[in-house]
Amino acid sequence: MSAVLALAPLLEARQVWKGKTAANGTGSHQPTGWPALDSVLPGGGWPDAALSEVLLPVDGVGELRLLAPALARLSQTTRPIAVVAPPYVPCVAGWQQLGIAMQQVEIIQAQGSDALWAAEQCLRSGSCSAVLAWPQQVDDRVLRKLQVAAGTGQAQAWVFRDRHCLRQPSPAALRVELVSQPTPGIRVHKCRGAHAPATLIALDLFG
Amino acid sequence: MLWACFTLPNLAMDAVLRSHPDPDRPLVLLDGHAHDRHLVAVNVAARQAGLYAGQKLATAQALLADFEMRPYDAAATAGWLRFLAALAYQFSAEVCLMPGAIALEISHSQRLFGAWPQLFERLQQLLQAQGFQHRLAAAPTPQAAAVMAAERPLQAVTGRGELHAALRGVAVERIGFSGNTCARLKAMGLRTMGQVLQMDRSHLQRRFGQDMVSLLAKLLGEAPDGLERFRPADVFDHHVELSHEVENTGALIFPLRRLTQDLASYLAGRDGGVQHFVLCLDHHGRPATRLDIRLLAPERDAAMLFETARGRLEALQLPAPVLDLRLKARHLPPFVPEGRDLFDTRPAHAIPMAQLRERLRARLGDEAIYRLAPTVDPRPERAQHKGPADTVQTAPQPRPSWLLTQPVPLRGAPPRILAGPERMETGWWDEGGIRRDYYLVQTADGQRAWAFCPSGEADGWMLHGWFA
Structure with a gap:
């Protein structure tokens, strides 16, 4: 090994992997609209064209409010937002109050595996800017499919799951857990491109 | 004028083979009375065994023990000729049907589709894709083009003088004179x-009659060709007869693909689309099963039509074995292609939203994908509907993001009231009158709920939504 190799050409030829590039290189991000959260996330927001997982203790703790700034921005683009098999009926007035343009929200009714199929189709099609899904009883293989589809179709994927799914491994680019008691906040469990902060980020979504 | 003509020497057999599950088995088409059955057409495997068109059935059976026989259907064969004419219609406004051949005027089409070699290539691709053997040539008259297709395939004879030269060597039997005329000429x-052609015309007329001379004049372009111009029909109605009784929908996929491809080609030929078509599954001794397929907008993409029809067909429970699959489309509205942005930033393989919507509807049901819009009714149950928006103004009071389809009793400890009440006392004019006080409350689990009590009471909490 007498030859001395310059580092720059190796990097340019992409023969050396740099851990940081994933975070602030090509992968762009959508600001969450919550400054406290943006400051800790690599890239400063939701990873673009990737799967983000939101874990909940119960329904109705502000999970849509967390997404609202990003959804409001995406609903102004030409591509619609697909809401696949929501657990309740989306209330038009409520969504409008969150700033989301409802004429860009497509609601898809499906059950079980059909719902996952529909979510994957929407993501893969490249015609949707974002897909919201509530997968039940799924393994990481199914989530990986969604993650790949999100990358293929350049769409944002958000899945909402129960907090106990935290034990299962997940291929999502970002995993956050909403905490409502005793103090409302958010915990980042995994974020691609950086170490997840260990502490609870105080965030009052209803403030 | 320049006419391209393609002759279809094997039309009847090609039409049968294209929807045949096993085209490599010996197959013959039969015609004639019961005591005089003879072969009208044979496929490649049958020909290799020594069978040929015009042979007696008894002779054929002596030569080959096992071959499939089907009756020759003259009406269906004529139908296929019209189908191909409808496809050719996309290249020219002047298309003529001739016996076993189709002629189309291409001198005006060359500007759009390129000179005749390119146009020939496109015609050949079209016919090959449809699975029809053909011979193709061009000449100044349709009759001459038909002769040239057999004599000099894939060549174009462009001028009158050239035509005379090209016809000089052609045997008189090939022109289409009557048998009697041919015999007397020889x-x-x-x-x-x-x-x-060296003979004096008046001399020929005296000997062979007016018919022979007028055919000669049409051939050389001295008289109008006298052919009727073809107009494609406004309905599409094709069917595939299945060779055996089909009991599961999986076996219908192959014929369905053929039918939808034919439909798409037909639509391309007349520059139209289809928004509603019907699949009819014929059974023995009971009414046919009818499957209506409605699309949100006129479409004509073969893959999309197939996928849409397939999704619905696969969801169907067959009540009885199927003998025949038919695809009918009555209304063929104009097709407006979706405008795409020149600087479209979507990925290259993206499928358009319209196609995605049809794909989802095909599998999940016609009503499975929708948008919600606000109405003018203040009652939460009726404040929104599937369809266009009645109003653009939003409620001044806070509204939840999730609604329960039906209010349910709120369980657990009495909730903490964060805001309210908002009295809703309305709907007295119809059956759905309500008298409620709505509150924004917080449950013991930290959930934000939208709940109501009967007006004027602070008990009997009913949960109606979540502020998620």
């Missing part, structure tokens, strides 16, 4: 067209 020693 008896006179006139074997080629060169010899016939």
Whole structure:
């Protein structure tokens, strides 16, 4: 090994992997609209064209409010937002109050595996800017499919799951857990491109 | 004028083979009375076994023990000729049907589709894709083009003088004179067209009659061709007869793909689309199963039509074995292609939203994908509907993001009231009158709920939504 190799050409030829590039290189991000959260996330927001997982203790703790700034921005683009098999009926007035343009929200009714199929189709099609899904009883293989589809179709994927799914491994680019008691906040469990902060980020979504 | 003509020497057999599950088995088409059955057409495997068109059935059975027989259907064969004419219609406004051949005027089409070699290539691709053997040539008249297709395939004879030269060597039997005329011409020693053309016309007329001379004039372009111009029909109605009784929908996929491809080609030919078509599954001794397929907008993409029809067909429970699959489309509205942005930033393989919507509807049901819009009714149950928006203004009071389809009793400890009440006392004019006080409350789990009590009470909490 007498030859001395310059580092720059190796990097340019992409023969050396740099851990940081994933975070602030090509992968762009959508600001969450919550400054406290943006400051800790690599890239400063939701990873673009990737799967983000939101874990909940119960329904109705502000999970849509967390997404609202990003959804409001995406609903102004030409591509619609697909809401696949929501657990309740989306209330038009409520969504409008969150700033989301409802004429860009497509609601898809499906059950079980059909719902996952529909979510994957929407993501893969490249015609949707974002897909919201509530997968039940799924393994990481199914989530990986969604993650790949999100990358293929350049769409944002958000899945909402129960907090106990935290034990299962997940291929999502970002995993956050909403905490409502005793103090409302958010915990980042995994974020691609950086170490997840260990502490609870105080965030009052209803403030 | 320049006419392209393609002759279809094997039309009847090609039409049968294209929807045949096993085209490599010997197959013959039969015609004639019961005591005089003879072969009208044979496929490649049958020909290799020594069978040929015109052979007696008894002779064929002596030569080959096992081959499939189907009756020759003259009406269906004529239908296929019209179908191909409808496909050719996309290249020219002047298309003529001739016996076993189709002629189309291409001198005006060359500007759009390129000179005749390119146009020939496109025509050939079209016919090959449809699975029809053909011979193709061009000449100044349709009749001459039909002769040239057999004599000099894939060549174009462009001028009158050139046509005379090209016809000179053609044998008189190839022109389409009646058998009697041919025999008498040969008896006179006139074997080629060169010899016939040297003869004086008035002399020919005296000997062979007006018909022969007028055919000659049409051939050379001295008289109008006298052919009727073809107009494609406004309905599409094709069917595939299944060779055996089909009991599961999986076996219908192959014929369905053929039918939807034919439909798409037909639509491309007339520059139209289809928004509603019907699949009819014929059963033995009971009414046919009818499957209506409605699309949100006129479409004509073969893959999309197939996928849409397939999704619905696969969801169907067959009540009885199927004998025949038919695809009918009555209304073929104009097709407006979706406008795409020149600087479209979507990925290259993206499928358009319209196609995605049809794909989802095909599998999940016609009503499975929708948008919600606000109405003018203040009652939460009726404040929104599937369809266009009645109003653009939003409620001044806070509204939840999730609604329960039906209010349910709120369980657990009495909730903490964060805001309210908002009294809703309305709907007295119809059956759905309500008298409620709505509150924004917080449950013991930290959930934000939208709950109500009967007006004026602070008990009997009903949960109606979540502020998620």
